[in-house]
Amino acid sequence: MTCTIIVGGQWGDEGKGKIVSYLCEKDSPYIIARGGVGPNAGHTVEVDGEKYGIRMVPTGFPNKKVKLAIGAGVLVDPEVLLKEVEMLEKFDVRKRLIIDYRCGIIEEKHRLMDKSNEHLSKEIGSTGTGCGPANVDRALRILKQAKDIEALKEFLGDVSEEVNDAIDAGKNVMIEGTQGTLLSLYYGTYPYVTSKDTTASTFAADVGIGPTKVDEVIVVFKSFPTRVGCGPFPTEMPLEEAEKLGIVEYGTVTGRRRRVGYFDFELAKKVCRLNGATQIALTCLDKYDNACYGITEYGELTDKAIEFIEKIEKATGVPVTIISTGPELHQTIDRRDEL
Template structure:
């Protein structure tokens, strides 16, 4: 698959970071490009017991051979970006589009102090919403205007299209989730732009005919940070009893939780034109699955759950996460074709 797009199927927090990290290593991805909103989305993955988090760089960062690109549609916080480049020692393989919008302290203060954004919507306070508002007004400063990141500037769209045309393995990483989309989500409790697969491609400057597969990532249950509707939401005691209690990777806020929602899943597949499914945290719902690498080894109830998802959605579940470690993954891409 020369070009694969990953996108979240629920409200974010689906485990996209782990899936991208796995694919980058397993498939030896040549180029990984991040679309989405900006540093308001954190991706987490674990390798050999060590936890890594990124808010700006693609989650393919652990593959030292992967070029890491940030598309023009993504907002950049230079402080966060430069810190991540230093942490992962990725100076020589990180590239930012000239036209990325820049988040500054004023945007962050506005985000944190605006009572509507903070209390009613429940934003992260990262400055993403106010910066995107300025971009819509055509007043936002762009990456090409910031000397501190001049070393990393590039025409990202040109680079990605060149890689695709030359048969390289390209992975385009989305952020947030389908139902946090400004246009297709649970407005007004959404992020400040569209984050469906079409928008992610637009963010990095790739047209739809260049995409080979769209991988939608679902968690084995549904979680949501902040305000907004959540069908079949469970009480905190119920969530704790199931060991589904989680906290947001950017804000640290407790995530609300509900069982897997098949109606939401079908809608996400439709909106994103998804062609396959990655299912994460199966081991949280079915603890006996932890660390398993083969579908045949799963307990019967876990197999039934996966089979039901395939039956209800009409798509193959090609990747299954069975633990926090990147390689705690069942890869069914060959067996499901």
């Protein structure tokens, strides 16, 4: 039994939602706990042809046997969260969700501050969800906590206790990180970053476990990195070129057009080091090479795709164990038993 952390390896939008949902379905962990900043990160999960844009609930929700948790380090917007619980009613999320009573709460004043601050909204490209201002209030010790919100009472619990008890009992635990490493307040492309660290170490702290409890760290890379908003992007390609390749994407939270680039092998190496990566999950291989769409066996991939994967492994020193070849959960190559 293992404790696994899932981390974004670029500027977010790497397809972590698909990877987390696949692992939840395949490995059926006892609990999946969400770390990260808050509702400024969006994950898209496709189940039976239907897409779900998720900002608060852990993306392992399709597996009804799994407990869902939001760690104390995560900011919660009650309005966003309760809408998601209602939207995911057929997945019995209400019965399975645990919100740590120490989670910080985003209020309307935080959203207004986020949107009205010209530096944040225009220069930095904030999502406007109130996370930055809420984290300021948290540092000032004036932020409300989940335990103060009546509408959240039915979900409250101690996520650290839940997760540590599960690990001690030898059960599978999964920690879902949000955003991407290169958006880290400490290690990202500052100042064009989010309002806290977004590496595996912080995700462990967000849900209340120590580093010795972590067995695996899976860093998720997209075959072509994308970025929403401003900030450095060393391998960015012109939008016209991205359109020719059929790569036109929009952010789950903001709806803004994503900038597109070529895979950055040197940055991937740095990201794997920062997170202590033990595995790599590679998404959107079908867009890197259309001939790979829907393939579920590694040996059936094209030479072009295999060369690309091997180049990533050589550059990072980390095995590529999970490969996504399409949006559906079954469109996945899983090499964990082979390597």
